Amino acid sequence: MIVYAVLAVLAGILVSLSRQINGRLALSTSAMESSFWNHLVGLVFITLAALVFGGLFAGAPLASPWWAYLGGTVGVIFIAMGSWLIQRIGAAQTALMIIAGQMVSGVVLDVAMGAPGNLWARIAGVGLILAGMIVAQTGKRSIRQVPAEAQR
Amino acid sequence: MQDRPTTSFHFLAAFATGGLLSLMVLFNGTLAAYGSLFYASWVPHLTGTFAALLFLLLLRPARASGTRPPLWAYLGGISGGITVMLTSATLNSALALSGTIALGLAGQMLFSLFADMRGLFGLPQRMPVSRDIAAVVLVIGGSLILIFFGGGA
Numbered sequence: 001m002i003v004y005a006v007l008a009v010l011a012g013i014l015v016s017l018s019r020q021i022n023g024r025l026a027l028s029t030s031a032m033e034s035s036f037w038n039h040l041v042g043l044v045f046i047t048l049a050a051l052v053f054g055g056l057f058a059g060a061p062l063a064s065p066w067w068a069y070l071g072g073t074v075g076v077i078f079i080a081m082g083s084w085l086i087q088r089i090g091a092a093q094t095a096l097m098i099i100a101g102q103m104v105s106g107v108v109l110d111v112a113m114g115a116p117g118n119l120w121a122r123i124a125g126v127g128l129i130l131a132g133m134i135v136a137q138t139g140k141r142s143i144r145q146v147p148a149e150a151q152r
Numbered sequence: 153m154q155d156r157p158t159t160s161f162h163f164l165a166a167f168a169t170g171g172l173l174s175l176m177v178l179f180n181g182t183l184a185a186y187g188s189l190f191y192a193s194w195v196p197h198l199t200g201t202f203a204a205l206l207f208l209l210l211l212r213p214a215r216a217s218g219t220r221p222p223l224w225a226y227l228g229g230i231s232g233g234i235t236v237m238l239t240s241a242t243l244n245s246a247l248a249l250s251g252t253i254a255l256g257l258a259g260q261m262l263f264s265l266f267a268d269m270r271g272l273f274g275l276p277q278r279m280p281v282s283r284d285i286a287a288v289v290l291v292i293g294g295s296l297i298l299i300f301f302g303g304g305a
Contacts, residue, residue, distance in 0.1 A: 004245035008252045011238040012259025014231045020273045021228035027274065028221035030213035034228070036204035042229030043197040049233065050190045061187025061195075068186075071179030072199030074172050076207060079200075081169040089162045090278045091264035096291050097163050099257055101170020102177075103295045107302065109174055117302050125298035132290030135283060137163045 016095060022079060023086035035079040039072070096136065100129045189240040193233070250299045257295055261288060 018038070026034040050056040085094045107122050109115075176196070184192035242252045265288070271277030 001246055004242045004247050005251075005255055007238045008242040008247055008255035009259035011235045011242065011252070012256035012261075013263040014235045014238070015256065016260045016263040016267065018228045018231035018235070020267055020275060021225055021231065023275055024273045025221050025225035025228065026216075028216050028219055028225065030215055032204060032207050032211060032213050033215070034225075036201065036208060037226050038229040038232065039197050039200035039204055040229065041226060042233045043194070043201055045230045045233040046190065046194050046197055046236070049237065050194060053190070055188050056190045056194060058188040059186055059191070061183065061191045064183050064186035068179050068182035069195060069199060071176050071183065072196035072201075073203040074175050074179065075196050076200045076204045078169060078172045078176060080204075080207075081165065081172070085162060085166050085169065086275060089159055089166065090276065091267045092261070092278070092280060092284065092288070093159075093163070094166055095260050095264040096288060097166030098170040098173060099261070099295060100291050101167035102173040103170070103291075103298050104167075105171035105174040106177075107298060109178065110302075121297050121301035125294040125302055128290050128294030128297065130294075132287045132294065133163065133167065135290060136287035137160055 016091060019082045019086055019094065020091055022083045023091075026083035027087060031080040031084040032076075034083040035076050038079050039076060093136065097133070100133055103129055189236065193236040197229075197233075250303070254296055254299050257292060261292060 022034040022038050025037060082094060082098070085097075089097075104126055107117075107126055110117055111122075180192045180196055183195055239252055239256070242255075243249060247255065265280055267273070267275070268278040268280065
């Protein structure tokens with residue numbers, strides 16, 4: 001159990017790590033180019049892993065609805081936006097606002113699709129998230145920003 | 153020390169980007185319901201590679217200064233691929249979906265704060281202030297309520 005908990009935390013760390021590496025690539029290229037390399041390198045990696053572990057075409061993948069195949073195109077914009085944002089507002093703010101957007105839009109999607117859920121928990125959760133967003137972007141803050149060039 | 157200008161536009165853009173993630177979860181999750189988890193990650197990477205190529209050809213984004221990026225900067229996709237494997241393992245454990253998401257959020261948030269404070273990977277160094285920490289507590293708190301109490305019950 002504790003092993004799986006560590007793996008789940010590690011998965012979150014890798015999400016952040018991936019965004020930082022892609023953001024670094026975008027600094028020298030462009031956000032969309034970093035998204036291209038992320039997808040191409042990821043494709044090669046997953047293909048190799050699937051060859052090792054097998055089962056890539058298990059189940060009935062061709063039975064899925066056509067719109068399920070749109071995830072890759074949305075993902076390209078998602079990765080490019082992450083690379084674009086992380087140089088401008090930092091890793092923590094980028095992660096926090098993406099999490100906020102995912103959670104709130106998830107509730108909206110659930111409600112729109114009629115998924116059952118606890119109304120009061122949804123109101124409390126969305127309320128806290130929106131409050132956090134307001135706190136995050138109100139007020140002037142003094143922060144130390146060291147240009148990337150000075151880091152090397 | 154310098155004053156950071158308000159970045160409301162960036163915040164809203166990041167919030168909308170999170171909305172894209174919900175769509176990806178819906179689309180890729182539907183693929184996983186019919187095929188394997190590998191397939192649900194392999195297909196979006198395949199279609200995404202071609203979509204990105206098309207976007208690059210159509211938009212021709214300006215390329216940053218001629219300095220060549222370090223080789224490791226091209227390896228972000230591997231990190232994403234490992235994430236898929238880790239979550240497919242934890243999803244089937246006692247953690248289930250809610251535990252996997254909650255612990256993943258914690259890992260993502262803490263490592264992002266750490267990376268900002270250290271200026272890792274050649275990105276600008278930023279020190280969080282108490283207001284930033286308050287925002288993290290509110291957003292993550294609200295997220296945990298949604299994850300553990302917001303679903304069908």
